[in-house]
Amino acid sequence: MSVRVRFAPSPTGALHIGGVRTALFNYLFAKKNSGTFILRIEDTDQGRFVPGAEQYIQEALKWCGIEPTEGQGYGGNFVPYRQSERKDLYYQQAKILLEEGKAYYAFDTESELEHMRDRLANEGIPAPKYDATVRMNMKNGLTLSIEETQKLLAADTPFVIRLKVDPGDSIQFTDIIRGDVVFDTAELDDKVLIKADGMPTYHLANIVDDHFMEITHVIRGEEWISSAGHHILLYKAFGWDHPEFAHLPLIMRPDGKGKLSKRDGAKFGIPVFPISWNGETPEDSFEGFREYGFEPEAVINFLAFLGWNPGTDQEIFSLEELVDAFDLSKVHKSGARFDIEKARWYNQQYILNMSAEELESRMVKSKIELVSDKEKSRNIINLYKERVHFLKEMPLQADYLMHEPNTVDEAALKKHWKPGLEPKIVEFTNALSETNYVNASELEAIAKEKLKEFGLKPGEVFPIYRLALAGGLQGPTVFEMLEILGKEGFSRIIRRIEEFSNLTI
């Protein structure tokens, strides 16, 4: 049987980076096994539904390069892939359980449920649950006569359908990542399967869809492991084989205190979403990895290494290489902290290893402007690709190659300026500007030669050049700067040396 996995997010807002990692691992596992990666939209909570979230999910996966080949927005043999459009199916399935006595109607109102919880809390039970020990005291199909139940149903009394979980059993399953996991049915509550609004809960919809969509492996976050017991029970109740399970470790906050959440983005000054999300309020709007300046390959590489690694020293992996190396059973069990420094390093590595042509086209796509002249633009990129972590830093750092700076690092100037030397430097500059050179390294050779003729030391001239050309001490060699600036470079030096001598008087 061929591998079929699904990524099944809820359209409740922007897709969190942890969700992207779940999608990635599903994608890698599918590709590795020549299987199918499916997108299913779990929109069973009408209260939390957010318009636009579904499109966001598709766009985000596309940007990351891990698009599904089947599912909502992609088609397939199991349409529809939106759970809200499969509502009838879930109800039909719940009825089967009802008829077999594996589920029951419950009519308890919210206040009755609250009452029950309060009562049990007073008895010293900290987290009361609707289970075998309390259900006979509640208003449901087990305590009411068949006639009473029918009457309530006929009168359109709001109801839910609950799974009847009986104590005394132990449920065991083998998780691909975690090994054997065991639950005692006495610990499990009578989970709601169908809500009062007629929608299924996650638990029912999930099992029904995974079964009918012929999902072979359920790869999801660790937050689901506790409900896996219910899921197994449900598969048993239906008489279906359950798929394989793999519960992924969570991505933790940078300080390790809990799982990463959307609010942590603002708190730690880090992106937690793949691409920006514009909610209705500023508090609900977030900058994404894309807008932060990350290249998708770097994000994927970084994410892949959160909780998994190939067991070799190689750290830079293309998507194809990840597919090749990926092994679900080598995924870690414990949560991995989000480390923005490592993410930055990945991004730098990707920039460093890309051609100027590639970087230029990416900059055009992201509307990062350098200069219109293609050759000049590529020269600048080649100079700066090893000096930035993000492409958007380039126009800032290389600004002096496009406009003459109007400030100067005065402390640095004071340190390097030798009064009285300026006529000689100007003379040297004039001489240098008249030489014929084809590139920076040739210019450098000529300059060093000429320096001796003029009796000047490199340290007396080049820092001043740097300050004159760029306004600061940092950057590529002055010869590389001059190669790009051409004649303008020399005249800028002479012009600014004049300014400097006024400044330092």
Place this chain on the structure above:
RNA sequence: GGCCCGUUCGUAUAGAGGCCUAGGACGCCUCCCUUUCACGGAGGAAACACGGGUUCGAAUCCCGUACGGGCUACCA
């Protein structure tokens, strides 16, 4: 509180009983290259949570403790 899961340098990790004097990476520090920054190179500080077992031998297997995380909704 209960249940489930986990724990190797600051971080992400290698490690499947002897190859471990615990390896490489990010970050940090020193040095080299150099007119500066960066890249690159050389080096450094830095970890098996603790306590018991099992074994000739434990980071690795078992038990306990501590600590951390997840779940504990008519949310997913």
